[in-house]
Structures are given as structure tokens and as C-alpha cells.
Amino acid sequence: MTPTATPAVTPTAKDRMLRRLLESPTLEFLLEAHNGLSAKLVERAGFKGIWASSLALSAQFGVRDCNEASWTQVVDMLEFMVDATRIPILLDGDTGYGNFNNLRRLVRKLEQRSVAGVTIEDKLFPKSNSLLPGHRQQLAPIDEFCGKIKAGKDSQQSEDFCIIARVEALIAGWGIAEALRRAEAYHAAGADAILIHSRRTRGDEILEFARAWAGRCPLVIVPTTYHGTPTELFRQAGIGLVIWANHLLRAAVDAMEHIASELQCNETAAEVEDDIAPLEHIFELQETHELRRAESRYLAGKSGSTNAVILAATRGTDLRELTHKRPKAMLPVNGIPILERLVQTFRRQDVRRIGVVTGYQAAAIDLPDLEFYPNPEYGNSGELSSLLCAEPCFQEDLVVAYGDLLFRGYILRELLESPEPLTIVVDSTPPPEGATDYAYCSRPDDRTLFGAMPTLRQVTPTPLQGEAPMGRWIGLLRAHGVGLDWLRESLAARRGQEDFARLHVPDLLNDLVKSGRVPHVQYIRGHWLNVNTLTDLERAGAFAHRAGDTRRTSR
Ligand code: SPV
Ligand code: MG
Numbered sequence: 205m206t207p208t209a210t211p212a213v214t215p216t217a218k219d220r221m222l223r224r225l226l227e228s229p230t231l232e233f234l235l236e237a238h239n240g241l242s243a244k245l246v247e248r249a250g251f252k253g254i255w256a257s258s259l260a261l262s263a264q265f266g267v268r269d270c271n272e273a274s275w276t277q278v279v280d281m282l283e284f285m286v287d288a289t290r291i292p293i294l295l296d297g298d299t300g301y302g303n304f305n306n307l308r309r310l311v312r313k314l315e316q317r318s319v320a321g322v323t324i325e326d327k328l329f330p331k332s333n334s335l336l337p338g339h340r341q342q343l344a345p346i347d348e349f350c351g352k353i354k355a356g357k358d359s360q361q362s363e364d365f366c367i368i369a370r371v372e373a374l375i376a377g378w379g380i381a382e383a384l385r386r387a388e389a390y391h392a393a394g395a396d397a398i399l400i401h402s403r404r405t406r407g408d409e410i411l412e413f414a415r416a417w418a419g420r421c422p423l424v425i426v427p428t429t430y431h432g433t434p435t436e437l438f439r440q441a442g443i444g445l446v447i448w449a450n451h452l453l454r455a456a457v458d459a460m461e462h463i464a465s466e467l468q469c470n471e472t473a474a475e476v477e478d479d480i481a482p483l484e485h486i487f488e489l490q491e492t493h494e495l496r497r498a499e500s501r502y503l504a505g506k507s508g509s510t511n512a513v514i515l516a517a518t519r520g521t522d523l524r525e526l527t528h529k530r531p532k533a534m535l536p537v538n539g540i541p542i543l544e545r546l547v548q549t550f551r552r553q554d555v556r557r558i559g560v561v562t563g564y565q566a567a568a569i570d571l572p573d574l575e576f577y578p579n580p581e582y583g584n585s586g587e588l589s590s591l592l593c594a595e596p597c598f599q600e601d602l603v604v605a606y607g608d609l610l611f612r613g614y615i616l617r618e619l620l621e622s623p624e625p626l627t628i629v630v631d632s633t634p635p636p637e638g639a640t641d642y643a644y645c646s647r648p649d650d651r652t653l654f655g656a657m658p659t660l661r662q663v664t665p666t667p668l669q670g671e672a673p674m675g676r677w678i679g680l681l682r683a684h685g686v687g688l689d690w691l692r693e694s695l696a697a698r699r700g701q702e703d704f705a706r707l708h709v710p711d712l713l714n715d716l717v718k719s720g721r722v723p724h725v726q727y728i729r730g731h732w733l734n735v736n737t738l739t740d741l742e743r744a745g746a747f748a749h750r751a752g753d754t755r756r757t758s759r
Contacts, residue, residue: 219364222292222320225253226366226397226422231439234294235448238264240284242452244489247289254289256282256319258296259333260453271330275301275310283317292320294366296449298331299344300324304355311359311367321366323399323424324352326373326386334375335403335429341376346386350393357394368424369395374402374409384416397422397444407433414441474729478750484552484613496554509601510555510620510684513594516543516607517563517582522737530568532735533560533607537744542735543607544571545748550603553616559597560607561590585705588712592695602688604709606679610744611732619680624657624724625687628713632675632727640665641710642673649675649727657724660717663710677710678732681723690721 225232234253237243238260246254261278262269278295285293295314300307300322307324314322325331326349328342344352349369356367369390373383387398398421402410407430414423422444427433438446459480466476520532527535533543543560550558559575563582577593579585591604603619611629619627632649635642642665647658662668663677683691694715698704716723735741 218286218292218318218320219362219366222253222294222366223364223396225292226368226424226444228444231435231443231446233446233448236260236450236452237285237293238453239281240288241489242456243285243293244288245452247291251291253291253320254285254293255447255449256285256293256295257449257453258298259335259450261296263453263457269333271298271301275306279310279313279317279319282314282319286318294368295319295322297322297324299327299329300352300356302329303348304352307352307356308359311356311365312361315361315365320364321368321396322356323368323370324349324356325370325399325401326390334372334401341372343372343376343378343386346389349386350389353390353393353395366396367394368397368399369393370399370401372401374400374404374413380409380413380416383413387413387417388420391421395421397424399424399426399447401426403429405429405432407437410443411437411441414438414443418442477731482612482614483617484549487552493551496551509599510553510603511557511559511597511599511601512550512555512603512605513559513561513577513591513597514543514546514605514607515561515587515590516569517561517579517590518607519564520608520736523735523741524738526738526741527564529565531562531564531566531607534565534568535735535741537610537735537741537748540748541571542610542744543569545610546605546607547571547574549611549613549616552613553620555603557597559594561593563590581705586708588695588698588707588709589705591709591712592699595692598688598692600688601682601684602691603680603682606734608735609679609732610735610747611678611680615680615726615728615731619682619726622657622682622724622726625685626683626690626716626721626723627657627681627687627726628660628723629678629680629732630660630675630725630727631678631730631732633729635673635676639676641677641679642667643675643677643725644668644671645674645725647674649729657726659722660713660725662717663713665710675727677713678728679709679734680732681709681713687721690716690719694719694721 233251234255235246235251236255236257237246243254259269261281262273265273267273297310300310326344328344332339353367353369371383371386373386400410400413400423407427410425417423419442424445425443426447426449428449463476463480516531516533520527523532534541547558559577561577561579562569563579566578579590579593581589615629619629630643641663643663644661645658646661667673694712698707713723733740733743733747735744
């Protein structure tokens with residue numbers, strides 16, 4: 205299959221999807237989006253359709269919701285939203301941006317851009333937002349609005365394109381009887397559904413309207429102000445579609461205001477890093493991996509030259525029966541095995557060739573596109589024996605990782621940017637009780653390093669007497685160029701020795717230091733964990749959720 209970004213859905217299919225939602229016998233929901241990214245988030249959350257809200261669109265443009273943005277500017281944004289998603293979009297088309305003639309042109313343009321339907325409201329152009337406090341709304345004459353509906357329906361090419369008539373009589377304070385009179389007329393003029401809007405804080409007038417309407421055609425509501433009314437009551441009243449009309453915009457504003465003020469006050473981004481989406485999540489939302497795949501297909505010679513070796517031979521006995529039938533690298537964290545998460549992190553950084561050293565329950569590692577290097581001696585040997593098994597991967601640029609490791613993507617990205625031949629990642633936050641792999645370095649992580657990389661002095665299994673460690677090696681290193689030769693040579697020097705089967709990667713690191721081939725240190729502060737115990741496994745779930753990488757992509 206040839207690679208493409210979000211696969212297109214034919215326009216008529218999207219129209220049909222929206223029509224099915226309107227005619228569905230169960231209550232359905234749309235959520236607001238205001239650009240390509242938010243549209244994607246709506247789809248990923250599982251919604252079946254998107255509300256392109258005039259309030260949210262105007263706000264993200266930085267203007268008011270009274271037709272200050274032109275309709276072509278709105279349609280241009282819709283094009284991004286359509287391209288980014290496979291679910292139908294219903295445009296909040298205000299009054300249709302003019303009279304019947306303007307609506308005809310709008311409908312044609314929306315169909316051309318694969319927008320599935322439009323809602324038009326019976327107010328006057330330029331309209332203003334229905335929820336604006338203290339604002340008296342003026343309504344359009346019924347006949348004129350019916351003519352507009354007819355013109356819109358007559359101009360659509362696809363029979364499934366939906367035109368929803370929005371009744372603003374309750375907003376304007378004209379009461380239920382007038383709302384029903386208008387809804388009846390709009391239904392008779394050909395509207396596919398009626399949107400009945402209210403600005404009350406309780407849903408009673410909406411429920412009263414729904415009872416009187418008695419299912420003559422699908423009913424759509426926007427419970428922004430009457431959010432406290434239980435959804436079950438809408439269901440019981442026979443309402444067909446609920447629109448959450450502005451919630452992503454409001455969520456985004458809240459988050460952006462908070463982060464902006466934190467950055468302004470603290471003059472450092474360190475405090476906010478945990479509160480914002482990791483960059484790799486943004487790259488994933490942008491489907492960067494699809495471009496990588498396309499590049500390897502269409503751009504001859506452009507392939508990543510970094511390899512990875514993941515040491516996944518051990519059982520993880522402290523995890524007891526959880527690792528009875530699988531190695532601990534295959535333990536699921538929020539439904540995705542640790543190893544698969546690691547592989548995803550590597551792939552996002554364009555690491556193509558990934559070798560996995562297997563041992564205990566090797567057959568349980570059933571992930572695609574990996575190279576497997578069995579260590580037949582896994583039960584009686586240490587990490588260096590495992591590493592040696594994957595020697596065919598020792599080319600050009602190599603990252604070595606423990607198979608029980610979870611870490612934020614930026615750590616790997618920085619590691620891959622290191623100019624040093626050999627770099628290890630050290631967490632400088634105080635190690636927890638019972639930690640291992642204490643790192644002693646040429647300098648502590650004292651915030652004055654400004655990118656300068658200290659060097660490693662020693663890695664020890666327990667802290668040295670009288671000397672505080674500067675951190676912990678997390679089980680991640682990179683060797684490239686001459687650094688890879690150093691690694692290879694040090695391994696070869698140890699390989700013939702009697703105690704080789706007992707040696708681990710820290711022994712190799714200490715050998716390198718002694719021989720003057722000193723690894724450099726990339727300090728980090730948290731944002732990783734390894735899984736040795738049940739408590740670690742529980743923490744891993746929360747960690748993965750925080751890191752925003754729990755979403756299994758369909759690709
Ligand atoms: C919108 O989302 O822009 C709407 C609904 O039209 S409301 O803001 O409640 O008028
Ligand atoms: Mg609107």
C-alpha cells in the first residue's frame with residue numbers, strides 16, 4: 205500500500221455519515237473544533253462528527269463572533285479540518301452570510317470542500333453570538349428564511365448534504381409557540397433537521413419544545429448554558445443530536461493562559477514541561493511518521509542510519525506470575541507492551557533498524573519489523589553477553605537501551621544530537637531507595653552547564669562511601685563513529701575473560717573510562733522509569749498517560 209497522510213473519505217461518504225447521525229435512533233454527539241489540530245483531537249476522542257463553531261472559529265482568528273471573519277476565511281479553515289479528519293463536519297453557517305443567493309454559493313463551496321452539512325440560523329446578517337449577555341436578537345421574517353432554506357436545498361449536488369435550520373425564537377425571547385411555528389415552517393421548507401437553541405441555565409424550555417415537536421424531524425440542541433441538565437433527559441425527550449459547541453476552545457484558552465503566565469513569571473520552561481504535551485505527541489499528531497515512510501519510499505538514499513539494540517532477554521522475576529509467560533519487556537502498560545512503546549519512541553526519531561536481544565519466553569515477543577538476536581545463555585549470563593549477540597547492529601550509530609525502560613521522547617532526541625562519540629544518559633534527581641547504577645561524573649548537574657557535557661568517572665551498583673553520586677545511569681547510551689569502535693573493542697577485550705558471563709553494561713562503561721575512552725554524560729531530570737516491580741508497573745501506567753503516548757495509532 206502506498207503511504208498517504210490521513211486517508212481521504214469521499215465527500216458523499218461524509219455527507220452520508222452526517223445524515224446517518226441525524227437519523228440515528230440513538231442520541232448522538234458532535235464536539236466543536238476550530239482548526240485542523242482540534243478537529244483531529246475530536247476524531248481521536250471517538251466522536252462521530254465535528255461542529256465547526258462560529259464562536260470558536262472567530263475566537264481562534266482573534267475576532268468577534270459577528271461575521272467579522274469573512275465566509276471564505278471560514279471555508280479555508282474548514283479545508284484544513286476536512287483534510288485532517290475522516291469524520292463529517294457540520295458548519296455553523298450563521299445566517300448563511302447574506303440572503304438566499306449567498307447561501308446557494310456557500311452550499312456549493314462547502315460541497316466542493318467535503319463539508320458534510322451546514323446549520324443556518326433565523327437571525328439577521330451580521331448576526332451576533334446567541335449567548336452574548338444583554339443582547340437583544342432580531343429574527344429574520346419566516347418567509348424569507350424559508351426561501352433561504354429552499355434555495356440551499358435546491359443548490360446542493362449530493363442528496364445527503366444536510367441543511368439544518370436553527371430556530372432562535374427562544375434566544376430572542378419570543379417563546380415556545382413562536383419557536384414551534386418557525387420550526388414547522390422550516391421543516392416544511394425542506395430543512396433536514398431543526399436546531400432549537402436556548403440560553404437558559406436549565407433545559408426545561410428545550411425539553412418542552414422537544415415534547416411538543418414530537419419527532420417530526422431530527423432535533424439538535426446545544427446545551428452550553430444548561431449543561432447541568434442530565435443527558436438522559438435529552439435522550440428520553442427524543443432529541444437526536446447534542447452539540448458540545450465550544451469546549452475545546454475554552455479548554456485550550458485556559459491551558460494557554462496558565463502556561464503563558466507561568467513562563468512570564470518564572471523565566472524558565474523547566475516548571476511547565478510536565479504540564480504541556482510532549483513534542484513527540486505533536487509530531488505524532490502531525491503524522492510525521494507517514495512522511496518518514498514516504499521519504500524512504502520516494503527519496504532514494506535518504507534513510508536513517510541509527511540502529512538500536514534493546515536488551516529484552518530477562519524475565520523480571522520480581523514481577524512474579526505477570527512474567528510467567530512473557531519477558532518483562534512485553535508487560536503491557538496501558539495496553540501497550542513496554543517494548544512496543546520503546547520501539548515507537550525509536551521509530552519517531554527515525555531509528556529504522558532495531559535489534560532485540562531475546563531470551564526468556566522469546567516467542568512472546570511478537571512485534572513486527574524487528575531483528576531478533578536470541579541469547580541462548582540468557583539464564584546464566586549478564587548484559588554484555590546479550591549485547592554481543594546483537595553485534596550485527598553495531599554500525600555507524602548505535603543506541604543501546606534496557607528493555608524495561610520508558611522515557612520521554614525528547615531524551616532520545618537530545619541523545620541523538622550529542623556530538624560526542626559515546627554518551628550515556630544520567631538522571632540527576634535524587635535516586636530512590638534501593639536504586640542501582642549510581643553515576644559519578646566530572647561535574648554535577650548544577651544548572652550552569654549550558655549544554656556542556658560532563659564526562660563519566662564511574663558507575664557503581666551502590667553509592668560510594670563518603671561521596672554522593674551525581675545521578676543514576678538510566679540504561680540508555682549511544683555510540684557513534686569512533687565511539688562504536690571503542691564499544692566493540694572493549695567488548696572484545698572482555699569477551700575472552702572468565703567472568704564475562706557475569707558482566708553488565710556498567711562494567712563496560714567503567715572499562716571505557718579506565719582506558720581513557722571516556723563516555724560523556726547527558727543529564728536529565730526525571731521523565732523516565734524502568735519496570736522492576738509491581739509498583740513500578742503501576743507508576744508506568746501513570747507515566748505513559750502523562751507522556752501522552754497511550755494512544756495506539758491505527759497505523
Ligand atoms: C457556536 O458554537 O458558534 C454557536 C452556538 O452558534 S452558540 O455559541 O451557543 O450560539
Ligand atoms: Mg455560532
